[in-house]
């Protein structure tokens with residue numbers, strides 16, 4: 217580490233550990249969305265002391281927002297001494313439930329050797345802390361920088377981002393005239409650049425039947441058998457079609473480099489009995505069966521095409537199968553997003569990885585989505601990547617941790633990226 221910026225960042229190692237621990241110790245569980253204001257205030261206190269103008273923004277009216285669980289976001293901006301681009305680091309501050317299997321305090325932030333443990337350590341409070349340290353070291357090294365640096369801590373990424381980045385994008389915070397480069401420090405590993413993510417389409421399908429006595433099913437019409445025909449059509453036609461579609465997106469893991477679909481749930485007939493009820497079922501032919509599906513699609517596909525493919529299959533059944541009738545209800549859709557490899561933020565971070573880590577970056581895309589979708593679709597900003605410390609496979613797991621050395625290294629890459637973009 218011969219360069220002055222790396223020295224400054226390395227000198228802040230203890231501060232980086234403190235900040236990461238302080239962030240982990242605020243239990244920002246989502247759902248329901250706890251302590252969002254506390255973590256935003258922690259960030260505000262720190263960044264306003266370093267010359268950032270801070271705005272606390274509540275996503276009023278977004279899903280889950282209430283006086284009890286308000287959706288708070290922080291946007292901090294530090295403007296340079298001359299005109300230039302704005303580089304924005306966006307981290308979500310919410311974390312998912314703890315789950316079973318922990319051997320450490322999930323909100324203790326224990327430091328053991330090179331690891332800091334806790335829910336959100338890698339996803340993504342470690343990334344947030346690394347971006348703060350990178351920006352602060354850069355500001356000390358280059359007080360005369362051009363343009364602006366923004367750091368945001370945003371709500372609800374784990375539940376779709378509607379009370380976080382989507383809301384801010386609607387308010388114009390990611391408009392291309394305000395922000396030119398976005399780095400999202402999600403845990404993708406310090407030498408990988410994540411260009412984007414697949415899309416998603418969620419729907420509920422219901423097949424219809426007719427109730428009758430179970431001893432004379434021919435007098436009714438079994439909705440579960442109709443759903444069986446739907447599932448068979450998926451097996452025969454939809455799954456093979458999805459498996460044949462390949463993508464230019466470098467999705468990892470490799471199994472997600474094609475279209476996929478999960479059937480989340482199936483339910484037909486009477487509701488299941490509560491566990492403390494040991495009576496026998498009544499004898500009825502089910503008149504309704506429902507499934508929910510989670511269809512993930514590629515940048516080469518469209519949400520409408522994905523929907524139409526499922527509807528065509530259902531309509532074929534309607535034409536060929538006696539008494540078949542269905543309803544379909546779209547629950548949500550998310551567009552895929554992929555930034556070009558020659559976009560400025562990509563080439564800049566790639567060169568910073570080579571400079572600082574002495575290795576070529578690996579380009580990846582995410583099987584599931586993250587907040588890039590909102591920056592792309594609502595913010596109309598294409599120059600966005602995910603880059604940050606931590607191992608993606610640890611996200612949402614027990615004993616989640618982030619490596620201190622990985623945070624230092626990714627902070628060096630982020631700081632060097634700022635040098636490349638804001639000191640010309």
Ligand SMILES: [Zn+2]
Pocket residue numbers: 308339340373402403
């Ligand atoms: Zn995350």
